[in-house]
Amino acid sequence: METYKTILTKLDVRQYDSKKVPAEGFILVQEKETLKRLAEDSTSGGWVAGANFAVIVLSDPTLGFHGIDAGRAVQNMELAAWDQGVISGIYTGIKDEKLRKDFAIPSTLKAVVVVGFGYPVRKIVGKKNRMPLTELAFIDKYGNKLDPKKLM
Ligand SMILES: Cc1cc2nc3c(=O)[nH]c(=O)nc-3n(C[C@H](O)[C@H](O)[C@H](O)COP(=O)(O)O)c2cc1C
Numbered sequence: 001m002e003t004y005k006t007i008l009t010k011l012d013v014r015q016y017d018s019k020k021v022p023a024e025g026f027i028l029v030q031e032k033e034t035l036k037r038l039a040e041d042s043t044s045g046g047w048v049a050g051a052n053f054a055v056i057v058l059s060d061p062t063l064g065f066h067g068i069d070a071g072r073a074v075q076n077m078e079l080a081a082w083d084q085g086v087i088s089g090i091y092t093g094i095k096d097e098k099l100r101k102d103f104a105i106p107s108t109l110k111a112v113v114v115v116g117f118g119y120p121v122r123k124i125v126g127k128k129n130r131m132p133l134t135e136l137a138f139i140d141k142y143g144n145k146l147d148p149k150k151l152m
Contacts, residue, residue: 004083007076024069025058027103037102038114044093051089051116056099058109070112081117087124088117 029038030053038056039049048054057074059066078088092113099111137146 003076003079007080024060024066024073025109026073027056027058027105029054029056029103038099041095041099041102042091042093042114043095045091045114045116047089048091048114048116050118052118054114054116056103056105056111057113057115058105059112060108061110066110067112074113074115077115077117082126085119086117087120088115090115 029035035051035054036049038054039046042048055077057070059070063069074090078090081088090113094111094114096111099105100107103111105111134145134147138144139146
């Protein structure tokens, strides 16, 4: 519930620092036919044709770390959706020229990732066989295995 609350409590603030903020954009796709076209404009996301809606995430490739920004935006969307029982999946296999033309994407922006959303067809538990954290995370330097029991 906390994730959704964070999104709900975000305010507009109108005094800005002069630092440049990376440009991003999002295109919401909802119509069945448009979702089908979105699927056709992909090499690895044909499944998006069956989504209830999708979001094309755009970012400015001239800015450093634009991919990270896009990834963070996607993660926020996916977590907020999951919190509401809405499942999602992402794909990056995009036929750039076709997508650009079909969705009028300006040349200054790049479609980095597409996220498909909808309700699941069966109950989703949300458990996965992931590699244990103790094999992925190190302490102080690479190779020093992290023992969660020894952490404060
Ligand atoms: C950078 C990146 C690119 C991905 N591209 C695709 C893709 O093109 N098509 C697709 O079906 N899934 C794609 N995925 C999804 C992964 O195959 C996988 O389903 C997902 O990362 C699993 O997430 P989970 O472990 O949180 O369930 C991509 C994931 C990442 C992180």
